[in-house]
Amino acid sequence: MSDMIRRYGFTLTSTFCLLTAFWLLVLVILPNLYLFENSFRPYLPVVDIGGPKDVYTLKNYLTFFDSPIHISVFIWTVVYSSIVTFICFVIAYPLAYYLSKVAHPRSLPTLFLILTIPLWVSEIMRSFAWFIILSLKGPLNILLIDASVIEKPIRWMTGFRSVLIGLVYTYVLFMLFPIFNAIQSLDTNQIEAAEDLGSPWWRTHWRVILPHSKPGIASGSVMVFMLSAGSILVPTLLASTSSRWFTEIIQQWMFESNDWNTGSAYAFLLLILCTLFVTAVMRTFRVKLSDIAR
Amino acid sequence: MNRKSDWLFRAYLVIFLGYMLLPLLVMGGAAFNDSRFPSVFPWVGFTGQWFVELWNDPRLLNSFKNTILVALAVVALSVPIGTAAAILINSLGGWARSTLYSLMVAPILTPGAVIGISTLLFWNRFSVPSGLHLSVLGQVSYISAFVMLLVLARLQSFDRSLEEAALDLGANHPTVLRRILLPHLYPALGAGAAIAFFQSIENFNVTLFTRGPYDTMTVYVFSKVRSGITPTINALAVILIAVTLTGAIAYEIARRRKQARLDALGPPPSDDE
Numbered sequence: 395m396s397d398m399i400r401r402y403g404f405t406l407t408s409t410f411c412l413l414t415a416f417w418l419l420v421l422v423i424l425p426n427l428y429l430f431e432n433s434f435r436p437y438l439p440v441v442d443i444g445g446p447k448d449v450y451t452l453k454n455y456l457t458f459f460d461s462p463i464h465i466s467v468f469i470w471t472v473v474y475s476s477i478v479t480f481i482c483f484v485i486a487y488p489l490a491y492y493l494s495k496v497a498h499p500r501s502l503p504t505l506f507l508i509l510t511i512p513l514w515v516s517e518i519m520r521s522f523a524w525f526i527i528l529s530l531k532g533p534l535n536i537l538l539i540d541a542s543v544i545e546k547p548i549r550w551m552t553g554f555r556s557v558l559i560g561l562v563y564t565y566v567l568f569m570l571f572p573i574f575n576a577i578q579s580l581d582t583n584q585i586e587a588a589e590d591l592g593s594p595w596w597r598t599h600w601r602v603i604l605p606h607s608k609p610g611i612a613s614g615s616v617m618v619f620m621l622s623a624g625s626i627l628v629p630t631l632l633a634s635t636s637s638r639w640f641t642e643i644i645q646q647w648m649f650e651s652n653d654w655n656t657g658s659a660y661a662f663l664l665l666i667l668c669t670l671f672v673t674a675v676m677r678t679f680r681v682k683l684s685d686i687a688r
Numbered sequence: 689m690n691r692k693s694d695w696l697f698r699a700y701l702v703i704f705l706g707y708m709l710l711p712l713l714v715m716g717g718a719a720f721n722d723s724r725f726p727s728v729f730p731w732v733g734f735t736g737q738w739f740v741e742l743w744n745d746p747r748l749l750n751s752f753k754n755t756i757l758v759a760l761a762v763v764a765l766s767v768p769i770g771t772a773a774a775i776l777i778n779s780l781g782g783w784a785r786s787t788l789y790s791l792m793v794a795p796i797l798t799p800g801a802v803i804g805i806s807t808l809l810f811w812n813r814f815s816v817p818s819g820l821h822l823s824v825l826g827q828v829s830y831i832s833a834f835v836m837l838l839v840l841a842r843l844q845s846f847d848r849s850l851e852e853a854a855l856d857l858g859a860n861h862p863t864v865l866r867r868i869l870l871p872h873l874y875p876a877l878g879a880g881a882a883i884a885f886f887q888s889i890e891n892f893n894v895t896l897f898t899r900g901p902y903d904t905m906t907v908y909v910f911s912k913v914r915s916g917i918t919p920t921i922n923a924l925a926v927i928l929i930a931v932t933l934t935g936a937i938a939y940e941i942a943r944r945r946k947q948a949r950l951d952a953l954g955p956p957p958s959d960d961e
Contacts, residue, residue: 397779398775398776398779400855401851401852401855401861401864402775402861402864402865403860403861403862405861406861406862406865409772410772410773410775410776411772411776413768413769413772413773414769414772414773414776414788416769417769417773417792417828417829417832418773418788418791418792421807421825421826421828421829421832422791422794422795422829423791424810425803425806425807425809425810425829426802426806428806428809428810428813429802429805429806429809429810432809485704488697488700489700489701489704492697492700492701493701496694496697497697497701503940503944505701507936507937507940508705508708508709509705509708510936511708511709511712511933511936512708512709512712514886514929514932514933514936515712515925515928515929515932516889516890516892516905516906516909516928517890517892517906518892518906518909518910518913519712519715519909519925519928519929520711520712522715522909522913522921522925523711523712523714523715523925524711525913525917526714526715526718526726526727526922527711527714529725529727531725531727532727533714533727533728563707563708563711567708595693616797617797620797620798620799621799623799624799624800624801624802624893625893626800626801626892626893626896627892627910630910630914631913641799641801644801644805645801645896648805648897654805654808654809654812657805658805658806658809661801661802661805661806662802664799664801664802665798665799665802668797668798668799672797683786683789683790683793684786684789
């Protein structure tokens with residue numbers, strides 16, 4: 395700190411500190427603390443706020459634990475977000491390996507330009523694209539019928555199937571890029587050494603490349619899980635009535651019931667879920683937060 | 689790496705690229721198909737009417753204007769905040785650094801819905817009504833982290849003795865910042881501003897909870913999708929894709945020209961990160 399004052403002077407240093415404090419305190423910490431506090435307050439009409447009925451209560455959380463439907467939606471959200479994360483890893487890992495170690499380095503900028511095109515298109519447009527493709531009279535069904543693979547159109551948007559398809563498509567790149575970065579930092583000599591010593595390809599991956607790409611996998615998993623569990627667009631567009639997502643219930647509390655207190659309790663549950671996931675990933679992969687977010 | 693597996697990898701890459709791009713083509717194609725439901729099969733006929741309908745929608749232009757205003761405000765706030773935070777954290781060490789770092793990257797790992805709701809509730813407590821200003825604050829809370837990470841990475845290659853030399857030669861503090869540090873950071877600041885701008889345009893989750901009665905582009909599209917689907921949404925998608933793609937390609941061409949100039953000047957640096 396004293397070094398900073400010496401370099402930038404008192405005024406500039408305090409400006410830096412003030413900006414950072416504004417960000418962390420006013421935009422991040424205090425709103426989240428207030429969310430936490432608010433989730434323990436009852437939902438009251440405006441006149442009763444601050445009155446004798448305005449006491450701390452666990453009622454909002456009990457609403458969740460008393461509702462088997464909400465609990466099951468929560469659990470399915472966790473399960474399917476984990477499945478999405480796993481599928482993304484399975485799809486992205488071979489590609490990340492190919493791009494970082496096999497493909498010609500000269501072709502990489504072009505490939506990456508093409509790969510980032512979907513990221514330039516907003517999430518809502520990408521899920522909308524799948525809405526068109528998967529609809530009953532959509533291109534996929536007509537194509538399959540024309541090719542005589544199926545006879546009657548398939549209703550794709552039942553259950554969680556279409557949500558899975560949409561989420562994997564939307565977030566797979568968030569898995570690809572971190573793993574690519576991680577594998578790229580591996581010395582190719584190590585792969586060659588393993589091969590020279592007679593290791594079959596799968597063991598080279600299992601013992602050399604996969605361990606080295608752990609920070610990338612951790613980072614990708616955290617991002618994909620968080621984005622999937624917190625996604626609002628994909629489930630709203632692609633889910634059916636039988637497959638509800640936890641964020642949809644949060645939305646109901648906020649907009650339909652106008653019960654912001656229960657809404658904040660549910661939002662807080664989502665936050666806890668993501669925090670637990672980050673912690674679990676950091677433990678399993680033995681990485682630090684600074685390895686995950688880079 | 690033997691030939692057979694190389695061939696397999698190539699096929700896989702092509703399939704993956706198709707998987708990434710074909711849905712976008714389907715969506716783009718549907719914008720020109722003369723059918724009330726957006727689709728490419730069956731192809732009814734070529735039409736431009738969806739673009740005309742889109743242009744005649746006053747809500748669209750309004751939401752477009754709002755989106756740009758929010759994005760500019762987010763850039764204006766998050767770039768200075770992220771830069772200040774990166775400079776601050778770079779001069780710290782030990783537990784202070786790791787604690788601050790965790791706090792700063794935490795918003796990236798927080799679901800947008802949580803950010804949106806906490807921002808809405810917090811400001812509502814001080815009787816600030818919801819609206820686009822809250823969307824800006826909510827978005828800044830996590831977009832600043834992207835800027836911070838970019839600037840922090842750039843700071844690693846900064847030679848601090850330059851600042852000391854400037855100070856020894858009698859430069860005052862603002863001059864050191866303006867003439868020594870900021871010019872070194874310009875690439876990161878530019879990239880940070882671009883990322884902040886596009887993140888803000890794409891944002892939906894935070895905006896949905898904080899926007900109040902106002903529309904942004906994503907919210908507008910969302911409400912259109914819910915109220916009844918017509919190919920006007922596809923027409924909008926085509927325009928957006930065209931604009932961003934032109935931008936991306938122009939950026940890439942500029943980057944390659946610059947790279948070619950650098951290559952022509954002398955041997956490339958050993959590490960280009």
